[in-house]
Amino acid sequence: MHSRSAYPTDVYFFATCVVDQFFPGAGMDAITLLERQGIRVHFPEEQTCCGQPAYSSGFPDEARKVAALQLTLFPNDWPVVVPSGSCAGMMKHHYPTLFANDPARKAAAEKLSTRVYELTQFLVEVLNFKPEDCGSDCTVVLHTSCSARREMGVHLTGRKLLGDLDKVRVAQQDHESECCGFGGTFSVKQPEISGAMVEDKVKALKATGAERVVSADCGCLMNILGHAAWKDQQEGRTTPSLPGEHIATFLLRRTAKENAQ
Amino acid sequence: MSARDRILAKLKAATPASAGELPDVAGWYATHRGEESTADKARRFRHFIELAHAEVYAVSRGGWLQKLYEVLSAKQIDKLLVAPGTPHGARAQSELPPLGIACPSYEQPIESWKAVMFNDTPASFTAARGAIAETGTLILWPTPEEPRLMSLVPPVHIVLLDATRIYNTFFEAMQAEGWKNGLPTNSLLVSGPSKTADIQQTLAYGAHGPKELVVLMIGDEQ
Amino acid sequence: MSAPNPTDSNMTPHALHFMPSVGFRARAKDVVENPFLRQSFRGAMDFLMSKRAAQFPDPEELESLRDLGERIRQYNLAKLPELLVQLETNLTRNGIQVHWAETPEEANAIILGICQKHAAQLMVKGKSMVSEEIELNHAAEAAGIGALESDMGEYIVQLAHEKPSHIIMPAIHKTKEQIAKLFHENVPGVEYTDNVDALIQIGRQVLREKFEIADIGLSGVNFAVAETGTLCLVENEGNGRMCTTAPPVHIAITGIEKIVEKLEHVPPLLSLLTRSATGQNISTYFNMISSPRKPGEKDGPGEVHLVLLDNGRSQAYADEQLRKTLQCIRCGACMNHCPVYTRIGGHAYGTTYPGPIGKIISPHMLGLEATANMATASSLCGACGEVCPVRIPIPELLVRLREESFTAPHANPAMRGQGAGYNALTSAIWRGWAAVYGSPALYRTVSWLGSRFRWLMPRKQAGWTSVRTPLQPAPKRLRDLIKERP
Numbered sequence: 001m002h003s004r005s006a007y008p009t010d011v012y013f014f015a016t017c018v019v020d021q022f023f024p025g026a027g028m029d030a031i032t033l034l035e036r037q038g039i040r041v042h043f044p045e046e047q048t049c050c051g052q053p054a055y056s057s058g059f060p061d062e063a064r065k066v067a068a069l070q071l072t073l074f075p076n077d078w079p080v081v082v083p084s085g086s087c088a089g090m091m092k093h094h095y096p097t098l099f100a101n102d103p104a105r106k107a108a109a110e111k112l113s114t115r116v117y118e119l120t121q122f123l124v125e126v127l128n129f130k131p132e133d134c135g136s137d138c139t140v141v142l143h144t145s146c147s148a149r150r151e152m153g154v155h156l157t158g159r160k161l162l163g164d165l166d167k168v169r170v171a172q173q174d175h176e177s178e179c180c181g182f183g184g185t186f187s188v189k190q191p192e193i194s195g196a197m198v199e200d201k202v203k204a205l206k207a208t209g210a211e212r213v214v215s216a217d218c219g220c221l222m223n224i225l226g227h228a229a230w231k232d233q234q235e236g237r238t239t240p241s242l243p244g245e246h247i248a249t250f251l252l253r254r255t256a257k258e259n260a261q
Numbered sequence: 262m263s264a265r266d267r268i269l270a271k272l273k274a275a276t277p278a279s280a281g282e283l284p285d286v287a288g289w290y291a292t293h294r295g296e297e298s299t300a301d302k303a304r305r306f307r308h309f310i311e312l313a314h315a316e317v318y319a320v321s322r323g324g325w326l327q328k329l330y331e332v333l334s335a336k337q338i339d340k341l342l343v344a345p346g347t348p349h350g351a352r353a354q355s356e357l358p359p360l361g362i363a364c365p366s367y368e369q370p371i372e373s374w375k376a377v378m379f380n381d382t383p384a385s386f387t388a389a390r391g392a393i394a395e396t397g398t399l400i401l402w403p404t405p406e407e408p409r410l411m412s413l414v415p416p417v418h419i420v421l422l423d424a425t426r427i428y429n430t431f432f433e434a435m436q437a438e439g440w441k442n443g444l445p446t447n448s449l450l451v452s453g454p455s456k457t458a459d460i461q462q463t464l465a466y467g468a469h470g471p472k473e474l475v476v477l478m479i480g481d482e483q
Numbered sequence: 484m485s486a487p488n489p490t491d492s493n494m495t496p497h498a499l500h501f502m503p504s505v506g507f508r509a510r511a512k513d514v515v516e517n518p519f520l521r522q523s524f525r526g527a528m529d530f531l532m533s534k535r536a537a538q539f540p541d542p543e544e545l546e547s548l549r550d551l552g553e554r555i556r557q558y559n560l561a562k563l564p565e566l567l568v569q570l571e572t573n574l575t576r577n578g579i580q581v582h583w584a585e586t587p588e589e590a591n592a593i594i595l596g597i598c599q600k601h602a603a604q605l606m607v608k609g610k611s612m613v614s615e616e617i618e619l620n621h622a623a624e625a626a627g628i629g630a631l632e633s634d635m636g637e638y639i640v641q642l643a644h645e646k647p648s649h650i651i652m653p654a655i656h657k658t659k660e661q662i663a664k665l666f667h668e669n670v671p672g673v674e675y676t677d678n679v680d681a682l683i684q685i686g687r688q689v690l691r692e693k694f695e696i697a698d699i700g701l702s703g704v705n706f707a708v709a710e711t712g713t714l715c716l717v718e719n720e721g722n723g724r725m726c727t728t729a730p731p732v733h734i735a736i737t738g739i740e741k742i743v744e745k746l747e748h749v750p751p752l753l754s755l756l757t758r759s760a761t762g763q764n765i766s767t768y769f770n771m772i773s774s775p776r777k778p779g780e781k782d783g784p785g786e787v788h789l790v791l792l793d794n795g796r797s798q799a800y801a802d803e804q805l806r807k808t809l810q811c812i813r814c815g816a817c818m819n820h821c822p823v824y825t826r827i828g829g830h831a832y833g834t835t836y837p838g839p840i841g842k843i844i845s846p847h848m849l850g851l852e853a854t855a856n857m858a859t860a861s862s863l864c865g866a867c868g869e870v871c872p873v874r875i876p877i878p879e880l881l882v883r884l885r886e887e888s889f890t891a892p893h894a895n896p897a898m899r900g901q902g903a904g905y906n907a908l909t910s911a912i913w914r915g916w917a918a919v920y921g922s923p924a925l926y927r928t929v930s931w932l933g934s935r936f937r938w939l940m941p942r943k944q945a946g947w948t949s950v951r952t953p954l955q956p957a958p959k960r961l962r963d964l965i966k967e968r969p
Contacts, residue, residue: 015961017920021930022954024961031965043965046923054913056863058885062917069921150865179822183862190860191946192512196521196826197862199950226951233952264793265583268739271797272564275806280561284554286747293544309764371782375729379695396765408781409728413721431765432750441746444711446777447728450769455721457683458761459636459652461659462530465683468635469690470721470768 008126010040012080014070016087016218017049019246023218026246030083030119033252037127041081044073050082052090055098057185064098071095071108080115081122083248084217085148088118093151118148120157120216120247133165135254141171141210142247143201143224145217146179158216158247165254171208175200182223198227206242213244221246290432294395302394302427303480309397313453314466315474325349325421325477326356332419332475333362333384342367342378342385342415346406349388349421367408378410384417389476391426391434393450399476400434401449409447418454418471424480507856510831520656524828527655531819534762535870552755553874555748556810563800566709566742567791573712577774579787587617590792594619594701594734595626597788601732603628603698607690609716609723610634611703612650612813613736613792616835616848619701630701633690633722635683642669648829650836651760651815656828690722700726700784704737705812706752707789709744712773714789717756719767727772733784735772739791740800740809752812755872760814795847795899802897804883808843810873815840817867817877823860832857839867843880851888851900858884927962934960 055063082088095109123129149155181197228242344350428434455470539545584590623630636653647653663677776783818838829837892902
């Protein structure tokens with residue numbers, strides 16, 4: 001089993017379907033960030049999706065089918081790093097119960113479960129990564145996904161990484177721990193409620209005056225940035241009132257030596 | 262089959278083989294709640310029940326009647342419902358009327374005087390069986406001599422409490438006194454005057470029970 | 484001054500009825516689009532959340548007490564049938580009459596039967612969500628018996644011909660100005676005042692007259708203790724004590740799950756309940772009733788009855804996972820912390836129990852046909868599970884209910900109405916999704932097509948684009964970028 005005390009040489013990178021298709025830049029930046037710490041990053045090409053969309057929508061058979069594929073992709077005893085708290089939470093906490101009636105896969109899921117890390121958790125808890133700030137003064141606001149916070153319990157690691165950046169001020173938004181309203185298919189099945197939640201979330205983020213929002217979850221970003229952009233269109237703004245990016249992208253840019261002034 | 266039998270049959274068909282060990286309630290209290298001196302318990306009791314808008318007066322074993330009289334005078338109350346079958350009720354009934362305070366007794370079943378109880382009984386006086394420090398709570402066990410409605414209907418309820426009877430927790434009180442071996446018709450925990458926050462979360466006192474709760478706490482002789 | 488007669492014809496019976504979940508989205512939309520209500524719920528929930536947080540300053544104490552609470556509830560549920568019999572034996576020994584009801588109709592018949600035996604005209608009611616669940620007021624009215632709510636919040640919603648919008652704070656959706664108007668228009672002789680103290684004193688005055696003359700007092704039960712045969716009630720106002728002490732007959736009604744074996748199980752649960760619910764270290768009154776009036780006692784009801792109601796609870800009990808629903812002690816913390824409840828309030832749910840607990844308990848009471856969509860109204864954010872004092876895994880149960888609803892109807896279902904939300908097309912879409920995401924080759928192809936033909940993504944995407952810009956795949960996938968690396 002992977003030991004936390006040893007500094008890993010190799011990791012698997014599980015990108016998630018959202019990063020692969022919608023936020024590939026965030027995935028690249030996460031990989032680069034890991035490589036800069038002297039780690040070989042392996043990207044199993046057969047990876048697709050953790051299966052959470054089907055699982056949380058009430059289609060466990062379909063989720064199992066997709067999850068079963070991912071179970072086969074990480075044969076070596078390396079950490080599996082996931083740039084999303086919610087997909088990491090799916091693999092770590094729900095795979096073992098999803099395969100409760102399939103002893104072989106259940107055992108595999110339980111083994112995998114001990115090796116799954118959310119990216120910021122991995123950077124802080126395993127690599128003890130302390131980013132050195134090469135950028136200029138700026139204020140950001142951090143949104144942490146509900147899965148990272150309540151399922152993975154890693155809501156403090158992203159905050160710690162940002163806190164280590166000398167010239168970055170992290171603003172505090174109102175109702176920080178409240179859900180942004182994404183919730184996968186919830187955003188489509190209950191658009192009124194989800195819409196009200198993201199509206200309030202974006203208002204709270206903007207009210208901090210931060211120049212951008214960062215998050216370790218692309219699902220939340222898709223929702224938050226999508227609403228902010230829609231609002232900009234509605235109100236005739238041409239520059240985004242709330243830009244945002246994955247925390248990996250932000251960290252990589254802040255720590256890039258070429259940014260040093 | 263009756264509804265009872267059908268419900269029980271459905272439940273029995275699904276009952277787990279074992280419920281496991283009894284929950285360790287005593288263990289939790291042992292690790293999370295400590296022992297305290299009577300003075301500390303009295304202080305905590307007073308702090309919490311005052312937060313809940315009760316008035317507390319420290320009195321001596323011999324001197325509580327004087328304080329009772331003062332409280333009634335200050336509130337301009339000239340009638341106090343008492344339980345003459347209790348030592349404190351008997352004392353109040355013998356010593357207060359000469360000071361101008363009428364002390365009717367709760368001697369008849371409520372049916373014969375309900376209207377008077379509801380409409381013409383401004384205050385009552387009872388004893389507490391004990392109290393709980395961590396929540397600022399009085400323990401009342403109404404008796405045939407000191408019935409249930411005494412602590413509920415009159416707008417002002419005055420309670421005599423012996424500070425040596427304060428427990429740290431509700432759990433400690435029920436364990437020390439062996440409540441599980443027999444509870445009276447009605448036993449009560451009272452932690453302040455009646456209140457409600459049902460209108461716009463605004464706290465208001467005197468919802469349906471007493472508007473004022475006064476505790477005369479007998480401490481060390483002064 | 485006298486209370487309005489609850490049997491007045493202006494008391495529209497249909498207004499009291501359960502609303503099926505088909506109208507849920509429309510009702511939710513109405514609230515979401517009302518900035519005043521939005522702000523008012525947000526303020527109320529913020530208030531309750533901060534009150535709770537202040538009660539649990541020590542995280543270790545909180546977590547260990549939650550562990551104990553969960554353990555106590557699971558232990559007692561595991562022995563439920565045995566404990567119900569023990570409770571019945573001990574209550575009966577103490578002189579309390581025990582009745583069993585499988586359905587709301589049976590429960591109403593039992594209660595109204597007792598009322599009729601006593602030729603009762605007026606029943607005063609303490610706060611009881613189970614009596615709301617069986618729509619007792621409606622049944623009593625139909626039988627010509629006045630049923631008057633006496634909890635201030637319940638009295639207000641009854642005057643307004645509404646239902647409670649929160650299980651602990653029934654009138655949380657109303658402002659003091661609305662209540663002032665309601666009292667002024669409905670209580671004879673009352674001038675308009677929006678002073679809260681004055682409003683409460685009006686309610687007190689009206690209801691005191693009723694406590695004095697009522698024939699029957701009805702209450703709920705927070706904990707029923709099997710070993711002593713004791714009914715425990717938690718309240719602040721004193722109306723619960725009035726209902727259980729002043730009238731000649733007291734009828735208590737409770738769900739079969741509210742039982743504990745040992746008296747010592749009560750203190751931890753009581754502490755969790757009041758601190759989680761309203762952020763009080765204890766409620767003003769904790770009322771333990773173990774018998775009717777005994778010879779020589781001068782007050783208290785001569786008769787005490789307990790009605791034990793199933794209404795779908797045994798269905799939840801039969802499934803190991805769903806059984807956890809019954810751990811609930813009805814504190815309402817899940818709704819206070821729920822971002823969905825905060826946005827839409829309690830009435831939009833259309834069920835007696837709103838919020839997260841309502842979503843997981845109502846399907847057992849009403850069947851999944853009527854509640855098929857309730858479980859979808861959650862982002863699964865987990866705030867409810869995080870605060871539940873007895874650790875009910877509410878998000879997991881919501882996922883399970885989605886499965887029960889959307890899976891094609893099958894034999895021996897765990898729930899009434901299983902498959903009610905089944906839709907052949909939706910299921911086919913998910914099967915197709917699984918086929919693509921379960922096959923590396925298919926996924927490669929489909930995701931490649933997605934990036935290549937990203938401009939084909941529609942501008943309108945179901946509910947997503949109502950408040951968001953359309954989703955569009957990136958021109959190159961991560962796997963493409965990796966391959967292109969130097």
